[in-house]
Amino acid sequence: MPKILIVEDEASIRMALEDDLTFEGFQVASAADGEQGLQMAKEKHYDLIILDLMLPRLNGTDVCKQLRHEKIITPIIMLTAKSQEIDKILGLELGADDYVTKPFSPRELLARIKAILRRVHYIEPEQETVRFDGIELDFKQMEAKKRGNKIALTALEFSLLHFFISHKNEVVSRDQILDAVWGEDVFVSSRTVDTHVANLRHKIEDDQAHPKFIVGVRGAGYKFVIS
Secondary structure: OOEEEEEOOOHHHHHHHHHHHHHOOOEEEEEOOHHHHHHHHHHOOOOEEEEEOOOOOOOHHHHHHHHHHOOOOOOEEEEEEOOOHHHHHHHHHOOOOEEEEEOOOHHHHHHHHHHHHHHHHOOOHHHOEEEEOOEEEEOOOOEEEEOOEEEOOOHHHHHHHHHHHHOOOOEEOHHHHHHHHHOOOOOOOHHHHHHHHHHHHHHHOOOOOOOOOEEEEOOOEEEEOOO
16 A cells, blocks of 8 residues: 655645545545655655655655655655746756646545656656666666766656656657657657656756756657667
C-alpha cells in the first residue's frame, strides 16, 4: 500500500486530501508546515510527497531543495497558486516531479499521483541496468553514477531516461514523452518537458550548451543518442 506525505498548512485542504487518499487505499501522513514536513520526509520512507509551495516556517521550494540535496528522491507533486508560474518552473528545476494548480479537482490530483507511482514502479526487467559513456543507471535501485560518482536523479528523471533509452536514436515528440512519462490522462504543458530535459542535461551531460546524449531536433522533439 503506497504511503503518501501531505505537507499543507491550510487545514481544510489537508484534511480533504487525507480523506480522499485514505478512501483510495493509500496510507497517509500529514504535516502543517515546511519544517515538520521536511523532518518527516527525512525520517521515514514515503512513496510520494504532496508539497504546498507557500508554507510557514519553511517554504515548499526550500523543502524540495533540501530533500534533493540530501539525495532523497521521493517523487514530489507541488501545489501552487494559479498566479505562481515562475515558482512552478523553479520548483521543477529544484527537483519536483510535477505540480498541480490550486484550486484543483481531486480527480486530477489522483490521476497525477497514479501516473507517478506507475512510472516509478514499472521498469522492464531487461532494462534494469544500463551503462553508456561513463554513465551507470540502476533503475531497480534508483541509483545513478557518472564516471563512478553518484548523481542525484529524481524519480521522474529516471522515468524520462528510461523512456529515452527505450527509444534510443529515435526522434520522439514532446507529446510522446508526455503520454509515456506523465500519462495520457494527465495534462502537462510541453514547457514542463523542456524544463525536465534541461535538468537532466545538467546532470548527465558534460556541456549542457552542446549536449551529446539528449539532442534537440528543431520542430520535432528530442533524440537520445547512444551507441
